Amino acid sequence: MKYRQTDSPPVAAAKASFSTSTAYRIEKDRRLPSQKKAPRGRRRPDPLARVFETDIAPMLKAAPGVRPVTIFEELLRRHPELGAGIRRTLERRIRAWRAIHGEEQEVIFRQTHEPGQRGLSDFTDMGELGVTIAGVPLDHRLYHFRLAYSGFEHAHVVLGGESFVALAEGLQNALWSLGGAPREHRTDSLSAAFCNLDRDAKDDLTRRYEDLCAHYGMRPSRNNRGIAHENGAIESSHGHLKRAIGDALLLRGTADFDDLAAYRGFIDEIASRRNARNAKRIDSERSALQDLPDRRTSDYEEVIVHVTSSGGFTLRKVFYTVPSRLIGHRLRVRLYDDHLDVFVGGTHLLTLPRGRPHPNGKHDQVVDYRHVIHSLRRKPMALLNLVYRDQLFPREAYRRAFDVLRKRLPDKKACRIMVDLLALAHERGCEAELANQLTADLNDGRLPDLNRLRTHFAPDPAQVPNVVVRLAPLATYECLIGTAEIGGAA
Numbered sequence: 001m002k003y004r005q006t007d008s009p010p011v012a013a014a015k016a017s018f019s020t021s022t023a024y025r026i027e028k029d030r031r032l033p034s035q036k037k038a039p040r041g042r043r044r045p046d047p048l049a050r051v052f053e054t055d056i057a058p059m060l061k062a063a064p065g066v067r068p069v070t071i072f073e074e075l076l077r078r079h080p081e082l083g084a085g086i087r088r089t090l091e092r093r094i095r096a097w098r099a100i101h102g103e104e105q106e107v108i109f110r111q112t113h114e115p116g117q118r119g120l121s122d123f124t125d126m127g128e129l130g131v132t133i134a135g136v137p138l139d140h141r142l143y144h145f146r147l148a149y150s151g152f153e154h155a156h157v158v159l160g161g162e163s164f165v166a167l168a169e170g171l172q173n174a175l176w177s178l179g180g181a182p183r184e185h186r187t188d189s190l191s192a193a194f195c196n197l198d199r200d201a202k203d204d205l206t207r208r209y210e211d212l213c214a215h216y217g218m219r220p221s222r223n224n225r226g227i228a229h230e231n232g233a234i235e236s237s238h239g240h241l242k243r244a245i246g247d248a249l250l251l252r253g254t255a256d257f258d259d260l261a262a263y264r265g266f267i268d269e270i271a272s273r274r275n276a277r278n279a280k281r282i283d284s285e286r287s288a289l290q291d292l293p294d295r296r297t298s299d300y301e302e303v304i305v306h307v308t309s310s311g312g313f314t315l316r317k318v319f320y321t322v323p324s325r326l327i328g329h330r331l332r333v334r335l336y337d338d339h340l341d342v343f344v345g346g347t348h349l350l351t352l353p354r355g356r357p358h359p360n361g362k363h364d365q366v367v368d369y370r371h372v373i374h375s376l377r378r379k380p381m382a383l384l385n386l387v388y389r390d391q392l393f394p395r396e397a398y399r400r401a402f403d404v405l406r407k408r409l410p411d412k413k414a415c416r417i418m419v420d421l422l423a424l425a426h427e428r429g430c431e432a433e434l435a436n437q438l439t440a441d442l443n444d445g446r447l448p449d450l451n452r453l454r455t456h457f458a459p460d461p462a463q464v465p466n467v468v469v470r471l472a473p474l475a476t477y478e479c480l481i482g483t484a485e486i487g488g489a490a
Contacts, residue, residue, distance in 0.1 A: 047086050048093055051079060060094065064103050068094045113148040116288030119182040119218070121145050121171055124238045125163045129246055131263060132256045138263070139356075143170030146237055150285040151278045152178060155271045157264050159338050160356060164205055166337045168212055168299035176296070180289025181216040188222065215297040217290045244270055258278065260338070300334040300341075307331060311372050315340075317357035318364050319388065321371040322350070367391040370426050372417070380419040384411055395434035397442075398422070404442055420450055428457045 003012035017040040029036070033255055044192045048056065055078060068091045075090070076082060078178035119381075130137045143156040143166055154174035158166040167187065176182050248270055249255045257263040275282060305313040307329050312321040315333065322331070322342065331345040340352045355366040365388035372392075376383060383389060383402075393399040401421065405414035420437070425431040434457065441448055 007444040023477060047082060047089060050149045051075065052093060055079075056090070056094070057097065060101075086169075114288075115149045116180075116182055116290070117146040117284040118184045118186060119145060119174075120148060121167060121174075121185065122189070122238065122369055123158065123166070123188075123387055124242065126242070126245075128244070129249060130255050131249075133260055133263065134258060135256060138260075141166075142241075143167065143269070144238060144241060145171060145174035147178075147182065147282070147285060147332070150281040151237075151275075152282045152285070153237065153241065153271050154178070155267050157267060159354070163337070164208055165299060165301050165335060166211070167296075169337055172296050175216060178286070179291070180286055180291070181218055181292060182289060183217070183219060184218075184221060185213050185218040186221045212297060215293060217293075227481060241274070242268075245273065300336050302332060302334050305331050305333050311375070312367075312427075314363070315363070318355035319364060320352050320355070320366045321368050321388075322352075323371050324375060365391045367421050369394055373423050373426050376419045377423055380415045381412060383415045383419055386442070394425070394431055395435045398425075400442060401438045401448055405447065408447060417448065417450060419446060421453070424450075424453060424457065430457045433457070 001311065003015045004023075007015065009023040009027050010020045013020050013351060016023075055075060056071060061342075069087075071094065072087050072090055075086075076084070101480050122144050124144060126140055126142050131140070139159070141158045141160075141162070143158050145154040145156075146152065154170075154177055154261075156166075156170035156173055158170065160166060171185070210220050216388060245267070248266070253265075257266065303315065305315055307313050307322060307326045308320075309326050309327055312319055313331065314320075315335075320340070326344070326349075329344060331349075332345075334341040334343070336354065339354050342349045342352065352368075353366060355364050367388045369392050386392065390399065393402070398418075398421065402414065402418045405417055409417070421434065425434045428434075434453065437453060437456070438448055
């Protein structure tokens with residue numbers, strides 16, 4: 001139309017590179033082709049014409065949040081003659097009605113973020129990915145930290161729930177990996193951490209969270225319960241991270257890992273790849289972060305336990321065995337997400353893997369056969385109905401051996417042999433090798449032969465060192481006594 005303002009139709013058409021006839025057609029009717037097209041009319045009668053105002057609209061007014069599928073099912077109950085083919089038509093009509101008559105909806109206000117201002121933490125369940133450790137399903141969550149401005153991410157495998165310990169460990173790992181701390185830290189309400197806590201416990205948890213943030217110079221904040229978009233800078237990232245992990249597992253060909261460390265390394269690698277995409281933005285934000293303190297703060301919970309005559313203690317619905325010399329003692333236990341550190345006074349005694357109660361609330365046990373084997377040797381029949389018998393066996397081969405022994409021998413003899421096998425594994429330090437021998441015997445239909453196994457795992461005489469002890473002459477000691485007397489006389 002620009003050329004037509006100054007030129008004739010043929011000249012304007014030539015300049016615009018189309019035919020003269022097209023120019024005269026446009027001159028006659030300047031509407032666009034889409035404007036000339038008549039709107040398509042309905043090709044069949046409206047199936048909802050007689051019921052929309054009488055049935056559907058009242059339901060929408062009475063229950064504004066009702067789902068279209070619910071209205072569809074109710075409509076078919078009232079008018080079965082309409083048939084199932086009206087569903088899509090009904091959904092379109094409801095959507096159009098709500099655009100005109102519906103209630104106002106909540107508006108999400110997108111935010112801008114300053115460098116170094118806010119870091120966010122949250123947890124996400126990973127059960128749907130089907131990760132296993134040595135063939136055993138891994139019940140776990142993922143702690144997820146993210147910087148709102150640059151998108152820096154850190155992920156940490158959490159074996160328990162959304163506890164303060166898991167938050168403290170994951171957050172500190174993230175900050176030290178990043179090399180700085182933001183001015184504000186936001187998390188969700190940690191509803192799982194507050195579950196079943198009395199007021200004093202909740203106040204203590206709040207105080208510990210505030211102390212954790214204060215150690216790094218961060219202002220703590222929480223979003224309101226059930227308002228996910230308040231933590232939107234990380235909530236949406238959860239889905240992206242989980243999809244990235246799922247895709248990586250597919251490319252890997254298996255979701256099984258040799259051990260927990262291998263799986264954690266796998267997660268770290270994925271997080272590193274995602275951070276590499278935002279490397280420039282992350283590097284620019286690092287300069288705006290606060291310096292880290294000289295050291296980490298505590299990322300554990302400390303409790304006092306009493307060792308009972310059962311040779312262990314119960315903590316959070318889990319029974320843990322300890323060396324029997326500790327029976328009657330009070331121990332100081334530091335709870336981490338995946339392990340426990342046990343102390344007598346200020347002396348560290350041992351580290352135990354952390355157990356979890358069963359999903360149905362039933363107690364569980366974490367048992368080390370080395371802690372109780374000396375007592376079992378004196379009372380082997382105690383093995384028969386031992387509460388934690390299944391957890392006592394260090395490997396599947398031992399449990400399988402006991403089942404076969406009970407089937408083919410009297411209970412008393414079966415218990416004696418099994419206890420002697422466990423003692424052999426402990427005393428000779430051959431737990432894995434003995435398990436292989438037991439598996440071979442059982443696969444061949446043979447019962448374990450204790451005498452043969454003791455001989456097999458006995459020390460090699462050629463490898464035993466010949467120690468020669470040379471005793472000092474008695475006259476030497478007499479000289480020393482004489483010297484002491486002379487010194488005393490002086």
